Amino acid sequence: MVLIVIAFVAILLGLFALDIAVGEFNIPLSRVLDVLGGGGTRAQRFVVLESRLPRALTAVVVGAALGLAGAVAQSILHNPLASPDMLGITAGASVGAVAVIVGGGGAVTGVVASLGVPLAALTGGLLTAVLIYVLAWGRGASGDAGVMGFRLVLIGIGLNALLLAVVTWLIARASLMDASLAQQWVTGSLNAADWSTLVPAAIGLGLALAVAAGSARTLAALRLGTDTVRVLGVRMQTQQAILLGAACAATALAVATVGPLAFIGLAAPQIARRLLRTPGEPVIGSALVGxxxxxxxxxxxxxxxxxxxxxxxxxxxxxxxxLLYLLVRANRKATL
Structure with a gap:
């Protein structure tokens, strides 16, 4: 397992270096290291430090945040489809951002673009998470009140479809210019990544890492099922709310930074779990794969x-x- 994690880190560092060096204007890796050390020409410093380095760092932070959030959600809800983009968190953030873009007109190129759109995306994602959690609250077969995992997934999938319809409606009624800007954001892009946009995603990743690290034993217990959690004395509903809240915040901040990136939160934990051969979705491994x-x-x-x-x-x-592979695999297990 340790060797595989080391391989993940090596692959990540290799891709990070290539992402900085390769583009319309290729820069040898030796020159990239020279620029990072304070050397290089003015053109090389601009390309590396102002254009490609923040973009590559944003890709790492956003991918890690989405992968970690997906691992937390799937571990708690015991469902490989319980990822932020499938549960509607990403769609909720998209509704908030698109509403500001199509309603702000030309203002989205100024202050609204740098502050209003990310803030609206964050607000939309968090409000969606709260709504899903409230709607999923109920009583189980044992009579205990709390959030039902399977019910939360179903409500999230349904709300995700509804919110995506709202996004489509907002874009359809917007002017051509606003619709073009909104569609570009909804697609998910790193083109606008810079040092300022990197901050929200870094905050989200740091928050999720801190909560996941502080709740590592609790997260392991939650993977074992309700009965085992009660025997161990874990306050299940409280811990679920804290961990899911951190995952949703990380997702919303990541989406607020670059727009929705589909399937990262879904696929990264499952890939990490299979490669590392762990009983549950590994948090750090999922972040690296993301x-x-x-x-x-x-x-x-x-x-x-x-x-x-x-x-x-x-x-x-x-x-x-x-996703199709996961669905086919789950269907085969159900029929055995």
Whole structure:
């Protein structure tokens, strides 16, 4: 397991270096290291320090945040489909951002673009999480009140479809220019990544890491089921709310930074679990796989296609088949 984690780190560092070095203006890796050390020409310093380095760091932070959030949600709810994008958190953030974009007109190029859109996305994602949690509250077969995991997933999937319809309606009624800006944001892109936009995602990742690290034993207990949790004396509903809240906050802040990136939170924990062969979704492994996935998607979007394709298109194209694989695999288990 340790060797696989080391391999994850090595792959991440390799992709990080390539993401900085490769592009319309290729820079040798030796020159990249020279620039990071304070050398290089003015043009090289601009490309590396002002354009590609913040973009690569944003990809790492956003991918890690989404992967970690997905691992927490799937571990607590015991469902491989319990990812932030499937539960509606990402769609809720999209509704908030698109509402500001189509309602702000030309103002989205100024203060609203730098503050209003991320703040609206964060607010939309968190409000959606609270709504899902409230609607999922009920009484189980034992008569105890609390959030039912399976019910939360179903409500999240239904609310996700509803919110995506709202996004489509907002874009359809907007002017051509506003609709174009909104559609670009909804697709998910790292094109606008800079040092200022990196901060929200870093805060979300730090929050989720702190909560997950402080609740590592509790998270392990929650993976074992309700009866085992009660025997161990864990306050299940309280711990669920704290962990899910941190996961939702990390997701909302990540989406507020770059827009929705489909399937990262869904696929990263499952890939990490299979490669590391752990009984549950590993938090750190999922974060590393998520960072690798977004970095790899960014590299593909900028080098493979003749035009600069939004990174969200690449993650959706790769994540769709993986979702079908999970559904087929779950169906086969159910019929055995």
């Amino acid at each position: 960072a690798i996935a977004v970095l790899g998607a960014d590299l593909i979007s900028r080098t493979v296609f003749p035009i600069d394709v939004p990174v969200g298109v690449v993650t959706a194209a790769c994540g769709g088949p993986f």
